[in-house]
Amino acid sequence: MQSLPHWLPTKPTPLQLLDIAYIVVILPIFLILKTPMLFFVAIALFLIIKGDIPSTKRVLMLMLLGGVAVFLSLYGSFSFSGLSRLRLFVELLIYLLLIAVALQRLTRTINFYLKLSPALLMALSLFFFHSIGMLIYVILEVYLLLLVLMWAIMRTEIRAVLRVATLFYLISLPMMVLFFIFFPRISFEHATYGFKGEIVKHSGHDGVMHIDNEGLLVPSNRIVMEVGFEGAIPPMHQLYFRGSVLYIQKENTWIPLQIKPKSSVPQKYYADHTLTHYKVTLYPTNKKWLYLLDIPYETTTKAKTDYDLEFKVDKNIDEPILYKATSHIGESIETSLSAYLLHIALAFDPMRNPKSIAAIRKINASTDIPKERLVAISNLFRSQYLTYTLKPDAFDLKNATDSFLFDTKKGYCTHFASAFATLCRMAGIPSRIVTGYRPNGGDSIQNYLIVRQKDAHAWVEVYIDSAWQRVETTSLASVIQDGIETTNQTEQNAENQQNEWDKLSLYLHYIKYQVDTWILEYSVLSQKKLYSYFKSDTFFVLKFIGFFLLFVVLLFVAWWIFRRMQCRPKELCVLSPLFDLLAKKGYPKDPSESLNHYFERLCHEHQLPLETINLLYHQIRYQKIAQPNTLLQLKAEIKKATQHLLS
């Protein structure tokens, strides 16, 4: 710290300060710029560094270049309907802002907009990053921008600026937190700003299945669970983590049975060598399901299972849990089917999907054997050249199956599964939908596997030959568009982990999860949840306020310590209470006057006995060799003066 002022001896010019601000805010934006835009920025940077003010003609050329860069960057995704996607819209805004800033910066004159734009760019860049890294960067960014602002305002050395900026930052933190919690979020659900719902539908298993009309499925990278196998990971295409089983189609939602029949758990006798043993770390889902590989055999936790082989615990899972499980990797569950279930597993709404009913009629007429009908349905799917995509077109919600199968022909796993199950039921084959997770294998190292929310999947089980048999319905798609992203997340695989280490990493993941939930994915929904807590639970309100006050107090302590630490030299620290007292008594120190001037002024104008203090202070501070106990004398004199002032 001592050498910092020497390192930065002079105050930078306003333009240099602005440049610093821009460097800070544009760094993350570089990550989202497309190549043509990068090229444009590089040219603009070159011109800015070159330093001379370009002619109007050249500025116009650069502007044109910027336009071309924007066009090329957004080529393909750019259409007026495309603009309703928020991300694209913001991207366009950033590009335009960058061009404007570059052009203005070239003229080397600072105007209001040039000063304002770093804040705008920072705000816009927040739309693109939802990682802890960016969170930390933003916290730092705010501090740096504050520092630059202070630097521009204050005409002093960097040390003082750093100190003031830090103090301001500490003071503003509680406000920032309040702002963060209560600032109105954009509710995409209601498309308030005319943007299509993009955030609402995160992928993930939630116990029911909706067939949505609009909506883009946003693959979420949130980790659901980590699985460690004893031995090698079974082939990826056989890994189906079973979640909930859905029987009832209510309009466009598949839901589980409301009342579970007391059917027995399917018989399970598998030879030992056919069993797979594995360990799962399941992160909080706020649901009751445990996810076990198909076909689940047993697990160590106190989970209840049933006829459907769903494994559920009593309470919602709100903290990470660890369980061991055993499964038989297979695709058919031999069991009986009660008349009640048979009835439900064949139910469909005859008023809907007339085209499908017509198609099934043909199949039914051609054969009586369920297996052959199943093949015929699969063939029907294949003949439609269906496309697997996360961005399906709008459906006719009344006849979702017809619409998907014969009109739009685009959908993701839920659409495939729903349509297939419906058709099977029409053909008299009992069917049910199973939702869960199906990892794509990108996140595995040796025997370690990470399952993320984007791995959520739905498939169909049909009851044929007195067994529930799995049908992978998405494999019926002919075209796969932007389907399963292969992410190269390198997760550390720690073989033979120690127990303590297990716990530690579990907690680290847990902290990460909490940050994810409460900061990065803090949305209008979380806000609503918070408000409902506020309304229903007075204790929660007290707890919230208590924690907030604690936070403020901690900050204040930090601020105080920071101030104390800055309090050097000693003689000034000793004097500071006296200054406070004098200021309170109506004799404040003018910031630009020296202490000597201040003390002498008080002596002259107000007859305060401060001469000795003044002399002692200056002796300590400026004399070559101060007397050993001058500081003690000074303290004594200050005490005297304080008593005098108070009396």
Place this chain on the structure above:
Amino acid sequence: MKLMNTLDTKFTPLITAIASQLYGKEESITLTLAAFFAKGHLLVEDIPGVGKTTLARALASVLGLEFGRIQFTSDLLPSDILGVNYFDQKKSDFVFKKGPIFTQFLLADEINRSMPKTQSALLEAMEEGRISIDREVYTLQEPFFVMGTQNPYEEVGTFRLPDSQLDRFICALRIGYPEYEAERAILSRQKPKSIDISPPFTTQELLAMQSEVTQVHLSDALLDYLQSIIALSRNGAYFVHGLSTRGALALASMSRAWAYLHSRNYAIPDDVTTVAPYVCLHRLKFTEGKTTIERLRNVISENTHPDA
């Protein structure tokens, strides 16, 4: 208990004596004295008739110094200042005839009227403390103090001193018009009083005091403050160019002298703040507007923080 900014009692008779000649200009007088004790030379920038000569004469007489005066004109030659070798026919040899520079207190009036060649002859002598003519080196007397004056408003027929030459003056001051009361006193008196004290110090004592000034302590805290002023002059926000290292040294010496005059063996920020505008006056130029003592003082006090 005495205040930090009270003048040492041994100097008060001096100041009072000079002030009896030059009414209401105590600060200018003290500053001139400080420049003398700092072993520097003083530049007075002012119009004629505000008391430059009076100040010089009075100061020389109270300090008991030999007084010399050169009126600079456009035809003044270096030899008119330094002296000349002439051929003495009786001795049949060249004899050096000392010029008016061989004195202890030299008033160089309107130096900007003479040619650069003559100016630099004087300024080099000031810097070196000796002169050389025809390979002979002549040491000037000690103490040697030059008070140069220049008229800032007249442009015709003057040769502005270049900044590098101005740097050789430790500080500059403008005496300025007297205050209303002081002027009334000047107007109402019948004839100028003569100085009524005998010089209180011998030349040896003056030289001893000059060396004592160099012993005045500048603490780290004070040097921090001093350097903050130097940095301010150089950061380009206010001035065309910053203080040179010679200028920085001048600031340090003047601060020492000022502290010494106020009977301290250590300098405090107020010493620096008081002398800084005078040290900077002829060295710095504001990027916009006139350079005045008041503006310099304001800029320095607003942008630097003593005792921080």
